[in-house]
Amino acid sequence: MESYNNTFGSERNSSESFSHLVELASSQLVVLHSQKPSNGDLYLLHIRNFATVKALALTILLILICKIIFSQLSWKNETKALEKRYGCKEPSHLKTHWFFGIDKPLQVLAAGKEGRVLHYFRSLVAEAGNTFEWTVLGSRVWGTQDPENIKAVLSTREKYFSHEVRREVLCTLIGDSIFTQDGASWRHSRALLKPSFFQKHCTNSTLFEEHVDNLIARIRCDSTVDLQPFFFSLTLDVTSAFIFGKSVYSLTPSQTEEEAEFSRAFQYAQVYLSKRYQLGRLCWLLNGKEFRESCKTVHTYVDQIVDNAMQEKARIALDPDCIQASKQNLLGELVFDVSDPIQARAHLMHLLLAGRDTTAGLLSWTMRLLSRYQGVQSRVRDEIEATFESDPIDVNKTKDMPYLTCVLKEVLRLYPSVPVNSRTAAEDVVLPVGGGEDGKSPVLVRKGEDVAVCVYSLHRRTDLYGSDADAFRPERWENGALDHVEKSYGYLPFHGGRRVCPGRQFALAEASYTIVRLLTAFPKLNVPAGTTFPEVGMEKQILGLTLSSADGCVVEMSR
Numbered sequence: 001m002e003s004y005n006n007t008f009g010s011e012r013n014s015s016e017s018f019s020h021l022v023e024l025a026s027s028q029l030v031v032l033h034s035q036k037p038s039n040g041d042l043y044l045l046h047i048r049n050f051a052t053v054k055a056l057a058l059t060i061l062l063i064l065i066c067k068i069i070f071s072q073l074s075w076k077n078e079t080k081a082l083e084k085r086y087g088c089k090e091p092s093h094l095k096t097h098w099f100f101g102i103d104k105p106l107q108v109l110a111a112g113k114e115g116r117v118l119h120y121f122r123s124l125v126a127e128a129g130n131t132f133e134w135t136v137l138g139s140r141v142w143g144t145q146d147p148e149n150i151k152a153v154l155s156t157r158e159k160y161f162s163h164e165v166r167r168e169v170l171c172t173l174i175g176d177s178i179f180t181q182d183g184a185s186w187r188h189s190r191a192l193l194k195p196s197f198f199q200k201h202c203t204n205s206t207l208f209e210e211h212v213d214n215l216i217a218r219i220r221c222d223s224t225v226d227l228q229p230f231f232f233s234l235t236l237d238v239t240s241a242f243i244f245g246k247s248v249y250s251l252t253p254s255q256t257e258e259e260a261e262f263s264r265a266f267q268y269a270q271v272y273l274s275k276r277y278q279l280g281r282l283c284w285l286l287n288g289k290e291f292r293e294s295c296k297t298v299h300t301y302v303d304q305i306v307d308n309a310m311q312e313k314a315r316i317a318l319d320p321d322c323i324q325a326s327k328q329n330l331l332g333e334l335v336f337d338v339s340d341p342i343q344a345r346a347h348l349m350h351l352l353l354a355g356r357d358t359t360a361g362l363l364s365w366t367m368r369l370l371s372r373y374q375g376v377q378s379r380v381r382d383e384i385e386a387t388f389e390s391d392p393i394d395v396n397k398t399k400d401m402p403y404l405t406c407v408l409k410e411v412l413r414l415y416p417s418v419p420v421n422s423r424t425a426a427e428d429v430v431l432p433v434g435g436g437e438d439g440k441s442p443v444l445v446r447k448g449e450d451v452a453v454c455v456y457s458l459h460r461r462t463d464l465y466g467s468d469a470d471a472f473r474p475e476r477w478e479n480g481a482l483d484h485v486e487k488s489y490g491y492l493p494f495h496g497g498r499r500v501c502p503g504r505q506f507a508l509a510e511a512s513y514t515i516v517r518l519l520t521a522f523p524k525l526n527v528p529a530g531t532t533f534p535e536v537g538m539e540k541q542i543l544g545l546t547l548s549s550a551d552g553c554v555v556e557m558s559r
């Protein structure tokens, strides 16, 4: 240690000691010569004997390989001992064929390019069973579409799992709040962003009305239109109005430059985040200039809104009537509980991210399917007529439309907005099934391993939904026929357990209201003439942070 410190001390001594240290470290294999450069800042190491360096490199490589083999062996022994202690059996193993199992990630990439990544995941499940593991680059990863295991991950053993990877991927844009937190900090955020608040607001038609009016005004009658980008704008406008108390009005020409800049930057950063997600723990490799600038634009815009709300809170502090009025949006309520503006921004950003693309996806898939399945569309139209007659459309009444509810349930079954989700084991943890020949014994997930919960393939299991599980048939939900599946973790568009989506009712209210308004404004909705509609599940899909259609939602709308 002393000689190392001396390296930065006197010129002659340090040079000698450094060489001595290197010699020792390399077991006297090489002699390295160091000398002080002319500028006096750095020591340049001159390598005299190339062959000896090669020998050193080989020795290091050999040591590394031995270390890896040794740690793999002791990991295997430890795993076997723990499996024995907890009565676990070996899980089904997904076979990989290339070095370090890289054939599978390459196949995922190829399937992603073709818009068929979820289709590919289903083929893995078909090959390896309902719960399986595979090893990629030396790390074990799990996949499950087993309701019992999913229940354990999301509910009964939820505390043994963390959102580590998600935090690393998302925090640059959205900060740390409900979506990325675990333990006490998550409990705190969840208590602040109360589900009751979402429920209170989703009964208010005025929150949706103005923005759906703007949407309808943008659709030219008797035309072929791609509704998907409009739905992304609609849900951005509604969610921003709901959380900021001020919409960004992306559907109107009157949008200010600042609002337009925010919308653009948020859109860019969100798409970028989904690319970071694909890299998982290596997400730090993607941190481009435009992404960083977009994050900055988004933060500046939201910080201004937070700042205004905090000033407003200080101004009305003593007036109970004003306080009540200011609590009409989420931020107005939040500033009474959160004094740190950066934390307030994080809470808002999490809601914006969680509430926007998910609902836009639901709307897109629904309108696509309604244009294709005319029988379903006409039943929804009949229900609209029976429910509203000539009354104005009220969001509260859409809850009393059982057939529309079944349609939305069926869309979310086939196209869950969050089709695959993953958690990281924070401890060694036992999952109830998936081990042994029959897959009925418990399995052991080791600390640090990721478990992918495959909701997409779960929702298409024929043993849960019948032989026509791949078909779009809303009637399957009628009269509570699938209540037992819902109750037993077989249907999870909003997930379950303590972290179940708090925006569920808000999203369903927004989607129902928008669909009813669109079908009322445009009595004809069709697949454009000459277009072939692919089989359900065979369409091109984009798996970003949420699931969307790669071909958009192109429909023909007329009065």
Ligand code: HEM
Residues within 6 Å of the ligand: 178, 179, 190, 193, 239, 350, 351, 354, 355, 356, 358, 359, 362, 416, 417, 418, 421, 492, 493, 494, 495, 498, 499, 500, 501, 502, 503, 504, 506, 507, 508
């Ligand atoms: C169709 C629309 C929606 C779907 C399918 C959906 C689905 C989900 C799912 C699956 C999760 C769990 C994610 C996980 O634990 O990894 C979740 C969480 C969450 N969702 Fe939604 N969501 C929707 C709309 C919304 C809306 C409109 C909001 C709010 C405005 C919202 C707010 C949240 C929040 C805050 C969480 C995090 C909950 C927690 O971790 O405690 N969601 N959502």
